[in-house]
Amino acid sequence: MSEDRDVIEAIWSGSIPACFKLASHECTSLQNPEPFFAMLPRISYLPLLWEKIQRHFAHFVTEESRSSPIWLEYNLVPLRWQYPIGLLFDLLGEKATLPWNITVHFNDFPVKEVLACPSRQVAEAQFLNSIKEADFLKTRKKVMNTMTQGERRQMTAALHSLRTENFWAVNRKLMFTGEPWKHVPLRVFLSENCRQLQKLVGISNAENEPLTLREVLNDWIQEFSDERYEVLLHGVPAPLEAPLQWLGVNMSYADNFLYVVVRPK
Numbered sequence: 001m002s003e004d005r006d007v008i009e010a011i012w013s014g015s016i017p018a019c020f021k022l023a024s025h026e027c028t029s030l031q032n033p034e035p036f037f038a039m040l041p042r043i044s045y046l047p048l049l050w051e052k053i054q055r056h057f058a059h060f061v062t063e064e065s066r067s068s069p070i071w072l073e074y075n076l077v078p079l080r081w082q083y084p085i086g087l088l089f090d091l092l093g094e095k096a097t098l099p100w101n102i103t104v105h106f107n108d109f110p111v112k113e114v115l116a117c118p119s120r121q122v123a124e125a126q127f128l129n130s131i132k133e134a135d136f137l138k139t140r141k142k143v144m145n146t147m148t149q150g151e152r153r154q155m156t157a158a159l160h161s162l163r164t165e166n167f168w169a170v171n172r173k174l175m176f177t178g179e180p181w182k183h184v185p186l187r188v189f190l191s192e193n194c195r196q197l198q199k200l201v202g203i204s205n206a207e208n209e210p211l212t213l214r215e216v217l218n219d220w221i222q223e224f225s226d227e228r229y230e231v232l233l234h235g236v237p238a239p240l241e242a243p244l245q246w247l248g249v250n251m252s253y254a255d256n257f258l259y260v261v262v263r264p265k
Contacts, residue, residue, distance in 0.1 A: 042086030134256035191263035
C-alpha cells in the first residue's frame with residue numbers, strides 16, 4: 001500500500017480559524033477580555049493550546065480559578081479534548097460560522113462528560129495511548145513494543161510543531177509493518193447523536209478484494225446511501241470507493257485512527 005505525500009501534506013496543513021471567549025459569568029472584570037484568536041491545526045489537539053489560552057484569560061478570573069483545569073464548550077456541548085480538532089469540528093460544527101466560536105471555562109468542570117486534562121503532558125500521554133491502540137489493531141503492538149522513548153518523543157514534538165516529515169520518519173514504521181494489517185483502526189461518528197461506532201474490520205472483503213469504506217458503512221449503518229448521508233474525512237467528502245487500508249495509511253489522523261463523520265443531508 002503506497003504513501004501519497006500530497007494527500008498527507010494536505011491533511012497536515014489543514015486548519016480551522018477559531019475565536020475563544022471567556023464565559024461571561026466567570027469574568028471578574030468590569031470589561032470582558034479580548035477574544036483569543038488562533039488557527040487550529042485539524043490534525044492536532046486542543047490541550048496543546050491550553051497554556052496560551054490560560055495566560056490570555058487568567059487575569060480576568062478569580063485567583064482561585066487560575067489553577068483549575070480549563071475546559072472548552074461549543075454550542076453548550078463540552079469539547080472532548082482527546083479527539084482531534086478536525087473531528088470535533090466536523091462532528092459539532094456543521095452549522096458553525098467561521099471563526100469557530102469556543103467558550104472557555106475555568107469553573108464547574110463537567111466531570112461526567114469530559115476527562116480532566118491539567119497539562120500538555122497528559123494530552124501527549126493520551127495521544128501515545130491511542131497510537132498503541134491503533135498499533136494493537138494492526139499488529140498486536142509489535143511496532144510500539146520496539147519503539148524507543150526517543151522515537152515517541154519525536155512524534156509528540158513533531159505533532160506540537162507540525163513538522164510532518166519529522167513525524168512521518170517514525171510513523172512509517174507504524175504504517176508499513178512488513179506484514180498485512182490484522183485490522184484497520186477506524187471510528188465512525190454519527191452527527192445526529194454523536195454516537196461512535198467501532199468494530200473490528202479487516203483489509204479485505206469476503207471475495208478477498210480490498211475492502212472499501214463504502215462496504216464498511218453499508219454494513220455498519222442501516223440503509224446507508226449517498227442520497228441520505230454525507231460522509232466526511234478531514235472536512236471533505238470521503239472517497240468511499242478507496243481501499244480502507246489506503247485510507248488508513250494516507251488519511252488517518254496523527255494517532256493512526258481513521259475518524260469518519262456521517263451526517264444526514
